[in-house]
Amino acid sequence: MSFDWPFFWHYLFRPSGAYLHGLMLTVVLSVVAQSLGTILGLFAALGRMSRLTPLRLVVRAYIWIMRGTPLLVQIVFIYTGLAAGGIFRFQDISLGFMTIPGNVQAGLLALSLNEAAYMAEIIRAGIASVDHGQTEAAKSLGMTYGQLMRRIVLPQAARFVIPPLGNEFNAMLKNTTLVSVIGVPELLLTTETLTSATFRVFELYSVVALYYLTLTTIWGWVQARIEAKFGQSTAQAEVAPGFGERFFGRAIFGAARSKA
Amino acid sequence: MIAPAQNILSSIGGLPEPANDEVVQAIDVRKNFGRLEVLKGVSLTVRRGEVVVIIGPSGSGKTTFVRCINHLEKIQGGRIFVNGHMIGYREARGRLVEDSGRNIARQRREIGMVFQRFNLFHHKTALGNVIEAPIQVLGMKRNEAVGVGRDLLARVGLASKADAYPAQLSGGQQQRVAIARALAMKPRLMLFDEPTSALDPEMIGEVLEVMRELAREGMTMIVVSHEMGFAREVADRVVMMDDGQILEEGPPAQLFGQPAHKRTQAFLSKIL
Ligand SMILES: Nc1ncnc2c1ncn2[C@@H]1O[C@H](COP(=O)(O)OP(=O)(O)OP(=O)(O)O)[C@@H](O)[C@H]1O
Ligand SMILES: [Mg+2]
Numbered sequence: 001m002s003f004d005w006p007f008f009w010h011y012l013f014r015p016s017g018a019y020l021h022g023l024m025l026t027v028v029l030s031v032v033a034q035s036l037g038t039i040l041g042l043f044a045a046l047g048r049m050s051r052l053t054p055l056r057l058v059v060r061a062y063i064w065i066m067r068g069t070p071l072l073v074q075i076v077f078i079y080t081g082l083a084a085g086g087i088f089r090f091q092d093i094s095l096g097f098m099t100i101p102g103n104v105q106a107g108l109l110a111l112s113l114n115e116a117a118y119m120a121e122i123i124r125a126g127i128a129s130v131d132h133g134q135t136e137a138a139k140s141l142g143m144t145y146g147q148l149m150r151r152i153v154l155p156q157a158a159r160f161v162i163p164p165l166g167n168e169f170n171a172m173l174k175n176t177t178l179v180s181v182i183g184v185p186e187l188l189l190t191t192e193t194l195t196s197a198t199f200r201v202f203e204l205y206s207v208v209a210l211y212y213l214t215l216t217t218i219w220g221w222v223q224a225r226i227e228a229k230f231g232q233s234t235a236q237a238e239v240a241p242g243f244g245e246r247f248f249g250r251a252i253f254g255a256a257r258s259k260a
Numbered sequence: 261m262i263a264p265a266q267n268i269l270s271s272i273g274g275l276p277e278p279a280n281d282e283v284v285q286a287i288d289v290r291k292n293f294g295r296l297e298v299l300k301g302v303s304l305t306v307r308r309g310e311v312v313v314i315i316g317p318s319g320s321g322k323t324t325f326v327r328c329i330n331h332l333e334k335i336q337g338g339r340i341f342v343n344g345h346m347i348g349y350r351e352a353r354g355r356l357v358e359d360s361g362r363n364i365a366r367q368r369r370e371i372g373m374v375f376q377r378f379n380l381f382h383h384k385t386a387l388g389n390v391i392e393a394p395i396q397v398l399g400m401k402r403n404e405a406v407g408v409g410r411d412l413l414a415r416v417g418l419a420s421k422a423d424a425y426p427a428q429l430s431g432g433q434q435q436r437v438a439i440a441r442a443l444a445m446k447p448r449l450m451l452f453d454e455p456t457s458a459l460d461p462e463m464i465g466e467v468l469e470v471m472r473e474l475a476r477e478g479m480t481m482i483v484v485s486h487e488m489g490f491a492r493e494v495a496d497r498v499v500m501m502d503d504g505q506i507l508e509e510g511p512p513a514q515l516f517g518q519p520a521h522k523r524t525q526a527f528l529s530k531i532l
Binding site: 133136137143147151155 | 392
């Protein structure tokens with residue numbers, strides 16, 4: 001086995017401009033796709049719980065398809081498939097100071113639409129975990145559906161949504177590699193391009209693996225911070241010796257202790 | 261010992277006067293859950309300033325009836341008017357159709373409701389619970405809402421608990437916050453569904469005291485409760501429900517003293 005250490009260190013610590021651009025694209029794609037996916041997922045979750053049967057069915061079908069087919073197939077379908085079928089061709093969009101290439105748009109769209117399906121289920125479960133009495137109290141005070149969702153239900157559902165959302169973003173960071181198949185020069189495709197020029201597959205894939213590991217590790221740290229901070233106000237309130245704890249706590253723990 | 265509640269309604273500018281002499285008019289209300297008939301034609305009129313206590317065995321439809329009055333439940337027949345306006349439905353070409361969500365929400369503003377299990381917003385403090393709807397629904401300025409909210413909390417004996425979260429409060433304190441929260445909307449009618457039955461005995465008194473004061477100040481109230489002392493003292497009328505119907509009604513002395521129906525007698529002998 002020959003592992004070219006100097007080559008490895010060089011690419012690890014002195015990445016080329018193209019490589020850094022790939023890294024940036026990976027991060028930007030992840031953040032934007034996760035954000036769009038979360039917003040779309042929220043609407044899908046609400047649609048999934050709607051009283052309107054047609055809406056509910058449409059959203060269910062959407063989730064069924066997006067979760068039942070490979071993301072890779074969805075990416076190729078949206079970019080190459082739609083164009084080949086003469087249905088839609090993604091064109092580069094110029095924003096003046098920068099251009100968003102068609103394949104980046106398609107990749108972003110596919111990642112967001114796919115993520116929306118998973119987020120819909122997560123958000124729906126989060127909403128379902130909020131006691132129905134909260135909704136009834138809000139209704140009885142004259143709140144509209146929008147007000148009670150925004151002010152009462154969603155803030156409480158967030159507690160249940162944030163941990164899985166963090167895991168989704170971790171997965172998203174890695175799923176962006178899939179858009180390399182439609183030629184989006186993110187981290188993986190940049191690495192592939194380099195390997196075909198240098199044939200140093202082992203070293204370069206070690207480097208790219210470490211880059212992903214670093215990204216997911218940083219995110220894990222951020223996620224822990226968010227969860228700690230987020231849980232604070234509610235956790236504090238729940239830990240405080242309230243009525244429930246004083247009565248049930250004593251009864252249950254007292255009984256357990258006397259048995260032991 | 262808590263300070264006795266006094267002049268609670270002064271913090272919301274006095275008693276919100278009902279527009280009509282008949283605050284609630286329920287006419288032949290029918291309700292079923294699937295095939296189960298829960299309300300089989302209930303008619304009840306509640307006048308301005310009246311306190312009506314509803315009693316009856318478990319499953320007789322008391323909760324369901326009270327929930328119909330602010331349209332937390334749909335009804336399959338009959339009509340309910342609150343302050344002269346039909347609740348939850350409007351007439352279109354001779355048929356009743358459910359009103360829009362927005363209109364229903366508007367109608368609920370003037371009907372306060374207190375639940376058996378408090379249902380305080382867990383993520384908000386006591387004060388946060390009280391000011392939420394006045395700000396969001398009535399568009400009240402935050403400063404003003406906070407002023408009213410603190411005043412209300414003080415008058416139900418919770419001045420020092422304004423910044424506590426529900427989980428930090430006892431059941432009796434939570435229920436008093438829930439009453440303050442409902443009152444902050446300046447309701448012309450208050451509905452109570454067994455407000456003390458989830459409480460430990462030593463906390464029942466503090467909640468009943470607040471309700472007694474509200475009654476004294478002229479609030480129109482419908483109370484589902486088996487607190488006989490409270491009913492005897494405060495109720496203008498007691499309504500006995502059984503099997504989805506009103507079996508009989510009358511002043512507490514009459515209904516408790518000489519009930520007309522055997523079933524009422526049997527029920528009273530069980531709870532007294
Ligand atoms: N959401 C529901 N779905 C199906 N059945 C229901 C529902 N809510 C209530 N019921 C049924 O309707 C009937 C009346 O219930 P309701 O809660 O109104 O009685 P209640 O008089 O308030 O009883 P309790 O004294 O136990 O509170 C019961 O048979 C109950 O099982
Ligand atoms: Mg009940």
